[in-house]
Amino acid sequence: MQKYLLLLNLAVIVLTVNAVVEITDFFPFGVSHGDQYLESGDDTSSAKQNLLISFPFFGYNHSSLWVNVNGAISFNAPINRYTPTCAPVHHEYRMISPFWADVDTEFEDPTPGSSITYRESTDLADLQKAKNEIVHAFPDFSHIDLTWTYIVTWYNVTFFRDIPTRTIRNTFQAAITTDGRHSFAIFYYNKIQWTTGTASNGHHEKGTGGTSAQIGFDAGDSHNRTMLDVSCKDSVINISSMSNVEKPGVFVFRIDSAEIIKPYTLPPPVIVQEKLECPPNSIQLRINESVCYSFHPALSQFVIAERECNSFGASLVSLKNKYTSVYIPQLANLLFKHLEVEQFWINAHRLIDENTFEWTNGEDFVFTNWKNNRSEEKVINECVAVNLEKGFWKTEDCFARLPFVCEFYGEGKKVPQTALVLEEFPDLPNYIYETGVHQTFMKILDKGDRQ
Numbered sequence: 001m002q003k004y005l006l007l008l009n010l011a012v013i014v015l016t017v018n019a020v021v022e023i024t025d026f027f028p029f030g031v032s033h034g035d036q037y038l039e040s041g042d043d044t045s046s047a048k049q050n051l052l053i054s055f056p057f058f059g060y061n062h063s064s065l066w067v068n069v070n071g072a073i074s075f076n077a078p079i080n081r082y083t084p085t086c087a088p089v090h091h092e093y094r095m096i097s098p099f100w101a102d103v104d105t106e107f108e109d110p111t112p113g114s115s116i117t118y119r120e121s122t123d124l125a126d127l128q129k130a131k132n133e134i135v136h137a138f139p140d141f142s143h144i145d146l147t148w149t150y151i152v153t154w155y156n157v158t159f160f161r162d163i164p165t166r167t168i169r170n171t172f173q174a175a176i177t178t179d180g181r182h183s184f185a186i187f188y189y190n191k192i193q194w195t196t197g198t199a200s201n202g203h204h205e206k207g208t209g210g211t212s213a214q215i216g217f218d219a220g221d222s223h224n225r226t227m228l229d230v231s232c233k234d235s236v237i238n239i240s241s242m243s244n245v246e247k248p249g250v251f252v253f254r255i256d257s258a259e260i261i262k263p264y265t266l267p268p269p270v271i272v273q274e275k276l277e278c279p280p281n282s283i284q285l286r287i288n289e290s291v292c293y294s295f296h297p298a299l300s301q302f303v304i305a306e307r308e309c310n311s312f313g314a315s316l317v318s319l320k321n322k323y324t325s326v327y328i329p330q331l332a333n334l335l336f337k338h339l340e341v342e343q344f345w346i347n348a349h350r351l352i353d354e355n356t357f358e359w360t361n362g363e364d365f366v367f368t369n370w371k372n373n374r375s376e377e378k379v380i381n382e383c384v385a386v387n388l389e390k391g392f393w394k395t396e397d398c399f400a401r402l403p404f405v406c407e408f409y410g411e412g413k414k415v416p417q418t419a420l421v422l423e424e425f426p427d428l429p430n431y432i433y434e435t436g437v438h439q440t441f442m443k444i445l446d447k448g449d450r451q
Contacts, residue, residue, distance in 0.1 A: 045078030084214035102197025316347030
């Protein structure tokens with residue numbers, strides 16, 4: 001039995017047959033923008049690059065990296081392997097691989113027309129471009145203050161064995177960025193015309209077949225890794241027409257934690273929301289009719305509850321205003337009262353910074369509902385639960401087993417059948433929602449009024 005865990009085998013979406021990221025839409029690159037050339041070579045790497053900051057990746061902080069000819073950035077050592085492993089890598093290969101394949105520049109001096117270039121940047125234009133991509137992919141990070149980015153560009157590179165006159169070329173770019181706490185990777189793909197070097201059993205003229213390129217992330221611990229599902233397949237040649245953010249040739253990931261996080265694909269909040277039909281086993285509130293909520297009675301530890309929500313495109317509920325802090329606990333009390341528990345999980349914790357509670361997506365608290373209007377910061381517990389009877393927040397041991405509520409945006413989700421809805425309790429009256437926080441929040445209907 002294989003002992004490693006494929007955390008995310010991301011199913012990318014083919015958007016448009018001929019769509020790519022235009023070079024003008026890349027982060028600016030080349031020596032005229034302050035880049036360094038990577039020296040010509042086969043299976044070579046840059047010198048160790050000491051960073052201005054500590055970069056969080058897969059739960060580790062790194063103060064240096066290597067840029068590798070073969071389409072990867074590594075953190076523990078340079079990489080000279082030319083054929084992707086298509087399996088977990090060794091510790092020294094902790095890596096980000098926008099296109100791990102047998103790139104060869106041995107017989108071509110780097111020029112503006114064909115080269116591998118890289119730079120460390122704190123330039124405001126680079127940071128703003130990175131932020132734009134992050135906010136598009138992760139709307140809840142609209143207030144992130146990025147401080148650093150590192151940009152590597154493989155421009156018009158060919159495969160082993162390098163023939164300078166060869167016209168089959170690939171162009172792609174990777175940018176990693178951070179605010180010092182959260183970090184992200186952005187991949188851009190322009191033209192991708194080959195997937196495999198001849199030493200990896202690729203066709204000597206076409207550069208296809210054999211062991212094709214791998215795209216993804218690996219912690220180098222034989223356990224935590226992420227690969228796009230086109231990795232090591234012939235179809236990776238179509239990567240420039242694919243995306244995980246609905247923009248052909250663009251991929252964005254959050255990469256600071258032990259689990260690579262794919263985009264939420266949630267619409268940013270707006271004042272007026274289009275009403276959407278929530279799927280079976282979920283409900284919506286009038287304050288925002290594009291958000292759905294589901295109630296799960298399985299007594300679960302905090303991380304397990306969050307992963308259960310993630311499994312169908314949701315997250316643990318965030319109670320970010322008075323309205324939801326009244327409605328959600330009262331509904332939860334109705335649905336969970338048979339469990340003989342006093343609390344349920346919300347998606348707040350202080351697992352990253354013991355002095356700061358935050359939502360799971362990294363957003364700071366604005367609204368809170370602590371008992372006695374104060375945070376229980378002196379308590380050792382790291383996760384946050386909500387009292388079913390009174391609705392106040394309380395720190396709780398993350399290993400406690402509690403029911404939980406999930407929230408998600410839009411339609412198309414398949415909520416587990418185990419989620420509870422009021423109709424499952426024939427001894428309870430039927431309820432509908434009334435408008436306004438200060439009104440009675442549910443109205444009892446006679447059985448004859450039920451639909």
